[in-house]
Amino acid sequence: MKKIILDLDTGIDDALAIAYVLGSPDAELIGITGTYGNVLMEQGLANSLALTELLGHPEVPVFPGKTHALAQDGFAVSEASAFIHGRNGIGGVEVPASRRAAEKTPAVDFLIEAAHRLGDDLVYVPTGALTNLAAALRKDPSLSACLHVVMMGGALTVPGNVNAWTEANISQDPEAADEVFRSGTDVTMVGLDVTLQTLLTKQETGQWRALGTKAGNAYADIVDYYIGAYAKTAPYLGGCGLHDPLAAAVALDPTLVTCLAINMKVDTEGATRGRTIGDETRLNDAKKTMKVAVAVDTERFLSQFMERITKLLAAA
Numbered sequence: 001m002k003k004i005i006l007d008l009d010t011g012i013d014d015a016l017a018i019a020y021v022l023g024s025p026d027a028e029l030i031g032i033t034g035t036y037g038n039v040l041m042e043q044g045l046a047n048s049l050a051l052t053e054l055l056g057h058p059e060v061p062v063f064p065g066k067t068h069a070l071a072q073d074g075f076a077v078s079e080a081s082a083f084i085h086g087r088n089g090i091g092g093v094e095v096p097a098s099r100r101a102a103e104k105t106p107a108v109d110f111l112i113e114a115a116h117r118l119g120d121d122l123v124y125v126p127t128g129a130l131t132n133l134a135a136a137l138r139k140d141p142s143l144s145a146c147l148h149v150v151m152m153g154g155a156l157t158v159p160g161n162v163n164a165w166t167e168a169n170i171s172q173d174p175e176a177a178d179e180v181f182r183s184g185t186d187v188t189m190v191g192l193d194v195t196l197q198t199l200l201t202k203q204e205t206g207q208w209r210a211l212g213t214k215a216g217n218a219y220a221d222i223v224d225y226y227i228g229a230y231a232k233t234a235p236y237l238g239g240c241g242l243h244d245p246l247a248a249a250v251a252l253d254p255t256l257v258t259c260l261a262i263n264m265k266v267d268t269e270g271a272t273r274g275r276t277i278g279d280e281t282r283l284n285d286a287k288k289t290m291k292v293a294v295a296v297d298t299e300r301f302l303s304q305f306m307e308r309i310t311k312l313l314a315a316a
């Protein structure tokens with residue numbers, strides 16, 4: 001049984017990551033930490049609270065995180081993010097707001113405490129900007145020796161989705177991502193290389209709607225919005241990318257992907273700012289601290305994804 005912390009900018013695929021972990025018999029979701037990207041951090045917290053409740057898990061604590069990049073004063077949601085995830089982050093679908101409040105403890109403190117207490121039993125899964133993790137490593141550098149991270153973000157063998165070289169989560173805070181990549185922390189990067197090989201269509205969301213449950217209907221509506229956005233922005237794919245739930249799945253079962261062991265960096269200067277690439281200064285280091293997923297067992301992931309989420313949506 002793995003303990004999982006999801007660090008989310010709760011948009012649509014983040015919502016699927018929540019459902020994947022809650023539907024997994026081999027996982028315990030011990031907390032959700034909030035970040036920004038698809039939505040403002042505060043909207044992400046509200047979405048996480050509402051969705052965990054919709055899915056029948058009001059016990060999951062939600063912690064407030066950083067609201068903007070380390071080197072910036074503020075953050076505004078891009079038009080592209082608002083188009084892909086909807087203005088409220090969940091496709092404009094109305095989900096009953098939670099009466100619970102987020103915890104008082106900041107995300108960074110929750111992460112540091114949990115990592116030291118749980119060690120190898122914990123996997124931290126950031127699926128937005130890496131600002132919370134970089135801030136935690138600044139506050140407690142010893143974290144890098146005990147934390148295991150499986151993150152969604154970056155692109156090594158394919159172009160980015162913000163521009164030709166940058167993926168959205170990395171683009172929000174390239175400095176934070178670079179600090180994390182160079183920190184020596186055990187990080188598995190689940191980027192566009194593999195997440196765009198795992199796609200969902202309306203055939204699958206139709207199965208959720210047919211359940212006739214509140215959660216099944218809501219998730220079908222939310223993901224149909226996302227599939228519609230993908231049909232406009234990337235029609236050649238034929239579905240929507242299951243970015244964040246794939247990272248969650250890899251945290252529970254690393255054999256779903258094939259990885260390249262490599263020391264990575266993020267370009268923070270110049271024309272390629274936001275590019276995730278091998279660090280030439282550590283090319284000859286015998287120790288490789290990162291793994292980058294370059295291939296995925298699509299069929300096995302998709303069947304686990306549908307089995308776990310459909311069961312959860314049927315019961316909620």
Ligand code: BDR
Pocket residue numbers: 011012013014037038081127128152161167168169243244
């Ligand atoms: C990533 O960016 C966000 O929009 C998604 O939730 C996902 O984590 C994909 O590039």
Ligand code: CA
Pocket residue numbers: 008009010011013014038127128244
């Ligand atoms: Ca995300």
